[in-house]
Amino acid sequence: MKRIVCVLSFCLAFLTTVFAETPDSLSVKDDIGLPKNFSFGLGFGRENHHVSYLSPMLYSGSPTEIWAERINRKRKGDEDFFSLANLRLHSGNLISQSDENTMHVRSIMFDYHYYYDWKLAPNFHMLCGGYVGGEFGSDKMESSLWVGNNPEFLRIDISLLGLSFRPTLSIHTKRRVIKISNQFDLRLAGWVHSPIYTQLYSDAEKLTDYIDFNSFSEKIRFSNKFTVDLPLRRTTLRLGMLVERSKSDINMIDNRTLNVQALVGFSFDYLTKSGRLNKSSQFKTIFE
Amino acid sequence: MKKIFVGIFVAVVSTFVACDDDLKYDMDTVYDYESNFEFLWKEFDQKYSFFDYKKDSIKDWNAVHDEYLTYVRNCKNEVEFFDVLAAMLNELKDGHVNLLSSFDISSYDFEENYPSDINNDVLSSDRYLGKDYRYSGGIKYKTLRDGKVGYIRYSEFTESFTNEQLDYILSTFENTEGLIIDVRSNPGGDIGNVQKMVSHFIDESYIPFYSIYKVGTGHSDFSSPVSCNIEPYNGVIYIKPVYVLTNRGCYSSTNIFAFSMKGLPRVTLLGGKTGGGAGAPMVTELPNGWTARFSGTILLDKNKQITEFGVDPDIELHLDKELAYTQGLDNIIETACDYIEGVVK
Numbered sequence: 001m002k003r004i005v006c007v008l009s010f011c012l013a014f015l016t017t018v019f020a021e022t023p024d025s026l027s028v029k030d031d032i033g034l035p036k037n038f039s040f041g042l043g044f045g046r047e048n049h050h051v052s053y054l055s056p057m058l059y060s061g062s063p064t065e066i067w068a069e070r071i072n073r074k075r076k077g078d079e080d081f082f083s084l085a086n087l088r089l090h091s092g093n094l095i096s097q098s099d100e101n102t103m104h105v106r107s108i109m110f111d112y113h114y115y116y117d118w119k120l121a122p123n124f125h126m127l128c129g130g131y132v133g134g135e136f137g138s139d140k141m142e143s144s145l146w147v148g149n150n151p152e153f154l155r156i157d158i159s160l161l162g163l164s165f166r167p168t169l170s171i172h173t174k175r176r177v178i179k180i181s182n183q184f185d186l187r188l189a190g191w192v193h194s195p196i197y198t199q200l201y202s203d204a205e206k207l208t209d210y211i212d213f214n215s216f217s218e219k220i221r222f223s224n225k226f227t228v229d230l231p232l233r234r235t236t237l238r239l240g241m242l243v244e245r246s247k248s249d250i251n252m253i254d255n256r257t258l259n260v261q262a263l264v265g266f267s268f269d270y271l272t273k274s275g276r277l278n279k280s281s282q283f284k285t286i287f288e
Numbered sequence: 289m290k291k292i293f294v295g296i297f298v299a300v301v302s303t304f305v306a307c308d309d310d311l312k313y314d315m316d317t318v319y320d321y322e323s324n325f326e327f328l329w330k331e332f333d334q335k336y337s338f339f340d341y342k343k344d345s346i347k348d349w350n351a352v353h354d355e356y357l358t359y360v361r362n363c364k365n366e367v368e369f370f371d372v373l374a375a376m377l378n379e380l381k382d383g384h385v386n387l388l389s390s391f392d393i394s395s396y397d398f399e400e401n402y403p404s405d406i407n408n409d410v411l412s413s414d415r416y417l418g419k420d421y422r423y424s425g426g427i428k429y430k431t432l433r434d435g436k437v438g439y440i441r442y443s444e445f446t447e448s449f450t451n452e453q454l455d456y457i458l459s460t461f462e463n464t465e466g467l468i469i470d471v472r473s474n475p476g477g478d479i480g481n482v483q484k485m486v487s488h489f490i491d492e493s494y495i496p497f498y499s500i501y502k503v504g505t506g507h508s509d510f511s512s513p514v515s516c517n518i519e520p521y522n523g524v525i526y527i528k529p530v531y532v533l534t535n536r537g538c539y540s541s542t543n544i545f546a547f548s549m550k551g552l553p554r555v556t557l558l559g560g561k562t563g564g565g566a567g568a569p570m571v572t573e574l575p576n577g578w579t580a581r582f583s584g585t586i587l588l589d590k591n592k593q594i595t596e597f598g599v600d601p602d603i604e605l606h607l608d609k610e611l612a613y614t615q616g617l618d619n620i621i622e623t624a625c626d627y628i629e630g631v632v633k
Contacts, residue, residue: 055573056331097318100390100577141571145388145579148571196511198335198584199501200568202479203514252504 039229039238040068041265049094049105051153052254053195054141059103063092065261080117082127084166084183086110090137100143107137107155111185113164127166131185133159149200156193159221162186179229187221187246190214196251212250219248229267238267318575321369325360328373328580329353331572334505337583338382338567341594345381352379367391370578377580382596383539384569386581398539398563405535405560405607406472410618417441422460425449429457431464437625438467442485445477445541451521454488458524466529466628468621469549472559476540479568486548487521489530489555494518496548498592499568501585513588518548530555531624534601540565546599547589556627557601559620564598 043065050058066089074081088109095102111133118126135157142151166183193210195201201210227240240263248255317323333339333349347355356376363369370387374394377385383398411417416439421430426447429440438461461467469485486496498513532549534542534557543562549555567583574580589595608619626632 056327057573057575096573096577098575098577101573101579143579145390145393148581149568150570150584197502197504198337198570199503199511200499200570200585202568203499203501203585 035073035269037071037267037269038069039265039267040066041238041263043067043088043242043261043263045242045259045261047092047094047105047260048256048258049103049139050254050256051103051139053150053153053197054103054139055096055101057096057098058256059094059096061092061094061103061105063090063094063105063259063261065090067263067265080119082113082115082117082129082166084113084115084131086113086133101145102142104140104142105137106140107135109133109135111159111162113166113185115164115166123170123172125168125170127164127168129164131159131162131164133162135159149202150198152201154193154201157190157219157221158192159187159190161188161190162221163188176231178231179227181225181227181229183223183225183227185223186216187219188216190219192219192248192250194250194253194255197253199251214248214250218250219246221246221248225263227263236267236269238265239263319366321360321363322357324369324574324576324578325357325373328574329356329376331580332377332380332582333507335502335570335572335582335584336380336385337502337510337586338380338596339507341586341596342381345597347379352376370394373578380582382567382583383563383565384567384581384583387578388581389578398565399536402536403560403606404473404537405620406537407607407609407612407618410612410616411441411470413616415616416618416621422457424457425453427453427457429460431461432468432621433625433629435463436465437628438464439470439621440468441470443471443474445474445479445481445545448478448481449484451484451487451523454485455521455524458488458526461526464528464628466531467526468531468533468624468628470533470621471538471542471545472533472535472620473537474539474542475537476542476544476565479541479544482541482545482548483516483518484521485545487518488524489526489549489552490518490520491525491527491553492520494520494552496590497544498588499585500588510586513592528554529628531558531627532556533559533620533624534562534599535560535607536563536598538562538599540569543595543599544587547595550599550602551590556603557599558603558624558627559601559605561598561600561604562595564596566594566596 047063048058048060069084069086072083090107090109092105093102094105111131113129113131115127115129118128120126135155137155139153139155140151163186166181168179168181171178192212192214194212195210223242223244225240225242227238230237230239242261242263244259246257339349356372359372363372370389370392374387377387377394378396381396383396385396387394417428421428426444426449427440427442431437432439495515495517498515500510500513503509503511532546532555534546538546543565546557546562550557566587568585569581570584572580586594605620605623611617611619623632
């Protein structure tokens with residue numbers, strides 16, 4: 001337990017260091033006055049996972065995630081644009097219905113989104129755009145009975161193009177701003193690293209033997225992340241729910257994932273820090 | 289606006305949170321004999337790689353289904369059910385096919401009706417390995433016939449060795465006239481060890497085998513062959529005559545080692561036919577948690593022939609049991625030594 005806490009603390013500290021910028025450092029940039037948002041936290045939930053290369057069975061379990069997200073606001077002429085970078089470390093031990101074998105799921109996911117800000121109302125931003133991203137990890141079977149040559153499946157998925165929408169509603173209360181967002185991502189095309197049906201990884205001499213370009217029809221992957229930023233006394237709490245689903249049949253390997261997670265973390269806008277609406281300040285939160 | 293927003297969210301979430309119902313089983317079904325039988329039969333039908341090659345030597349898989357379904361329906365407990373499934377899988381006559389449960393592991397006896405061609409008591413007597421052999425990386429080695437013949441006993445390809453270890457072993461045989469590599473009753477293991485060992489007996493780049501794998505669910509859906517290339521090791525290469533001793537117990541990676549060594553300029557296979565096992569084993573799982581192992585690919589020898597039923601030796605010779613029992617002699621080793629010393633030509 002102590003080791004897990006140490007690792008989590010290190011990861012959070014690392015992510016905070018990587019993403020965080022102080023107001024001082026912002027002051028030398030051109031876009032001072034355009035606040036940024038950084039959030040990080042943990043995810044807990046339920047995952048259904050199926051990789052026919054490893055097993056014809058459906059595996060389920062409760063994975064955990066560490067996630068971090070940064071949003072930048074940019075202005076070009078009269079129009080506003082947003083960029084969003086998202087990093088997730090995903091880990092879980094899943095079991096089949098018979099409870100005999102275990103599948104260890106480990107991956108790191110990164111995606112970069114770019115949005116046009118379609119201002120439908122003063123407090124409602126409809127962000128529309130696209131994203132690129134990647135997922136790297138592996139699914140590993142573990143069983144006292146296993147003696148095969150296919151104990152592991154590599155999860156290498158590059159999303160070359162995807163659609164992304166993120167409507168954001170800012171609700172002004174007496175002293176604070178509550179932000180509600182719903183980010184929907186839909187993968188359109190990408191590359192997947194996959195062997196062919198019963199092909200073994202050891203049979204390929206080159207990594208490129210396994211790379212498959214696939215479109216929306218071959219690999220469906222979408223996610224929906226609903227988040228609420230609740231300003232508290234000195235910080236802003238982010239609560240949310242992530243629903244993520246992918247389904248592919250590439251090289252005759254049926255691969256399905258359904259991941260539902262509750263998200264808990266912290267969010268802060270660089271120039272207001274606490275997320276409070278401070279009317280005496282020239283700074284505002286990112287979606288104001 | 290808020291209502292629209294919340295409405296969109298609810299619609300999106302409810303649309304996407306759909307379960308993979310076709311992969312889920314009721315707990316009653318998870319342990320249902322007939323469901324598990326159908327599941328296993330279909331997995332093999334779609335993934336097992338030797339149906340086409342063995343069509344004349346095994347029963348038709350559809351006929352096997354119909355025959356064993358009646359047995360399954362009569363099963364009274366899971367032990368009986370296990371035995372029926374195991375018997376069904378043994379129809380494939382494949383040593384790489386196993387059914388594994390928490391209480392038993394089934395296997396096909398590919399050595400049945402073949403001479404064993406090895407006597408471990410004789411092998412461990414002072415005349416051969418005795419107690420003064422050296423041991424490195426899973427390899428027992430010493431010299432025979434007053435240092436004229438090098439002898440290597442490698443009993444499992446699961447035992448890994450490094451090239452440096454093999455370098456050292458072969459360098460101790462510098463003054464020998466020839467070498468015996470005894471892989472009798474070696475059940476196989478890591479194919480990487482095969483490649484490592486072969487690389488010490490070749491002078492130039494060599495393609496010892498090819499892999500083909502299934503690209504579809506049909507019995508004949510295979511990829512084109514993918515070659516495996518071995519380069520000569522940049523260290524000790526043994527350049528004197530080599531005799532590889534084989535028997536029916538040489539299976540899987542050892543079978544690959546046998547056909548990789550066979551035909552090399554200075555190498556002779558001596559003993560019995562190997563056990564075969566020319567497909568890399570993969571694993572699948574049943575709803576009840578049992579696992580099944582099967583050949584999922586096919587390995588072809590350098591002539592692109594399938595050796596699933598074994599590799600014939602260059603010189604067929606079986607263990608003389610009477611000689612072994614009465615005089616403690618292994619006539620296969622003795623014959624190899626005679627060839628090396630030039631007593632027999």
